[in-house]
Amino acid sequence: MNIYLSARYGRKKEMQRVAMSILWAGHSVTSRWLVKEYGDQEQACLDDIEDVRAADLLVLFTEPVGSLNPGGGRHTELGLALAWSKEIVVCGERETVFCYAPQIIVVADEDGLVELLRKKTGGRRGATKAEAK
Numbered sequence: 001m002n003i004y005l006s007a008r009y010g011r012k013k014e015m016q017r018v019a020m021s022i023l024w025a026g027h028s029v030t031s032r033w034l035v036k037e038y039g040d041q042e043q044a045c046l047d048d049i050e051d052v053r054a055a056d057l058l059v060l061f062t063e064p065v066g067s068l069n070p071g072g073g074r075h076t077e078l079g080l081a082l083a084w085s086k087e088i089v090v091c092g093e094r095e096t097v098f099c100y101a102p103q104i105i106v107v108a109d110e111d112g113l114v115e116l117l118r119k120k121t122g123g124r125r126g127a128t129k130a131e132a133k
Contacts, residue, residue, distance in 0.1 A: 001027045001028070001056045001057055001117075001120065001121070002027070002028045002029075002030050002054055002055045002056045002057070003022055003027050003028065003029055003030065003055055003056070003057045003058075003059060004029070004030045004031050004051055004052050004054075004055035004057070004058045004059070004077070004081075005018060005019060005022075005029060005031045005034065005059050005061070006031075006052075006058055006059065006060045006061065006073075006074040006077040006078065006081075007060075007061035007074055008061075008063060008069050008072050008074060009033070009072070009073075010069070011061060012033070012034060015031070015034055015061070016034050016035075018061075018110055018113075019031065019034055021110070021114055022117065025114065025117050025118065025121065026121060027117065027121075030051040030052075030054045030055045031051055032047050032048075032051055033047070033048060033051075048073060048077060049080065052077050052080045052081055052084070052086070053080070053084065055081075055086060056086065056087060057086065057087040057088070057089065058077065058078065058081035058086050058087070058088050058089070059088075059089045059091055059113060060074055060077070060078050060088065060089070060090050060091065060095075060099070061074070061091045061092055062074075062090055062091070062092035062093050062094070062095035062099065063092070063093075063095060064092070064093055065093050065094075065095065075095075075096060075098075078096075078098055078099075079098065082098060082101060087103075087105075088101070088103065088104045088105070089104070089105045089106070089107060089113060089116065090104055090105070090106045090107070091107050091108075091109065091110065091112070091113050092108070092109070094106060
């Protein structure tokens with residue numbers, strides 16, 4: 001399965017670790033923003049749109065309600081995934097009204113995400129947070 005990881009840019013290192021767990025579980029990660037440095041914001045935008053389109057599943061890592069980080073491209077990425085009828089998992093709290101769309105699955109944390117991905121792949125083993133470090 002092709003998976004796009006959507007999160008606040010400041011969580012890039014954490015998402016790189018999550019991506020390793022996903023790769024270890026036998027999936028692909030389409031999020032180039034995790035491995036590429038951008039000087040050109042237009043190119044970053046175009047790559048992100050293309051990467052969301054290429055994904056089967058978008059995983060949105062939210063910030064706690066009331067957080068000092070309310071904005072970000074992750075909300076646009078969520079909108080694209082909704083518009084393109086992608087599978088969506090929210091990892092964390094429901095940050096905006098669009099996180100309540102009926103097709104969205106909500107998991108509490110990375111462990112919940114890994115467990116969900118295991119179920120989607122027929123029980124193949126995926127890395128835990130400790131194993132991915």
